[in-house]
Amino acid sequence: MATIYSRQTKLGQSKYYGNFSVNGVRVRRYLGDTLKSAELQFKKLDYELTISGVTKRKDVLTSLNQAILSFLKEVETSGVKYDQVYIIKKKLNRFNQYCLAKSITAIQQVDVRLAKEYVVYRSNARITNKYQAANDNYYPKISPRTLNREVQFLKRFFNYALEVAWIDINPFSAIKPVPLKPTGQRYYFTPEQVKLIMDSAGRFQDFYYLLLHTGIRSTDAYKLKREHFDGKYIKVQMNKTGDFLHVPIPQHVLDVLQPRMGLCTLFAPLKSDRQRRNCVQNIQRLFEPDFVRKNNINLHTFRHTYAHNMLNKGVPKEVLQTLLGHRSIKTTEIYANWVRKEELERWV
Secondary structure: OOEEEEEEOOOOOEEEEEEEEEOOEEEEEEEEOOHHHHHHHHHHHHHHHHHHOOOOHHHOOOEHHHHHHHHHHHHHHOOOOHHHHHHHHHHHHHHHHHHHHOOOOEHHHOOHHHHHHHHHHHHOOEOOOOOOHHHHOOOOEOOHHHHHHHHHHHHHHHHHHHHOOOOOOOOOOOOOOOOOOOOOOOOOOOHHHHHHHHHOOHHHHHHHHHHHHHOOOHHHHOOOOHHHEEOOEEEEEOOOOOOEEEEEOOHHHHHHHHHHOOOOOOOHHHHOHHHHHHHHHHHHOOOOHHHHHHHOOOOHHHHHHHHHHHHHOOOOHHHHHHHHOOOOHHHHHHHHHHOOHHHHHHHO
């Protein structure tokens, strides 16, 4: 029996698919973005499959590279941010290169054994872009969290391949996540370090001041314009989640930013990747390289510092969740162990 069904993307768009069964073989195909076009394509495919039958999948090999391109197109139309699509593409292309090195070119040739071998291979990979790594040969292995995330991308890709009937099983479904060590306290700047940073800020001083006193992500701060400010409120769509951050900001921050309100973009010089790297390195150079790597010192550390300072003021975590734009209170609770003992004792 042949049927049409739809699925919703993250943007609320409908995607229509056909579910066919011919000669005992189940076939699923993407039909279109509208019901009308899907119905026309459905009739065409139903006729073709009924007349010609379905060739067994094991006799029709699908190029792994073409399968990846098809999956990425599906991801793009689902409303996923460009940065996320780029990351997924990078991970899948790495897996494709690994398969090519083993003379595997078709998605049907990927089995559980190969999936396990790839996970072992990736678990031994080294990170080469750590801060000043070349100076002291600091090339650590990738973290379990990074490895688990990559496996999740591969599982999602092969689930798609399973859905469109290229394969019979997901070879990565047997891969279990690597156990994670308990997350330690996120590093935040001390008052002395904040003073050191601001004294050495130079042309980045206003930008650092904004991050320090609002907790906004640097990726969102880069694009700020006059229209993102409504009185004492800031309203901007966050790059990471796509949600809107709409929260009040301190008057002293507005006073610092006021001279920039006439610009097209408040921090226009930070549009280039080079200037953004300079903005980060301007902070990192104030500390020892090993300290920077160990504590992951970057612009996001300002966000941690903001959360730490707000909790020490006694701000409830539910309020902090809104101020930081977290979807889940569990994310905010990561900072719970930052509350100083005097504040904890006040509530007990």
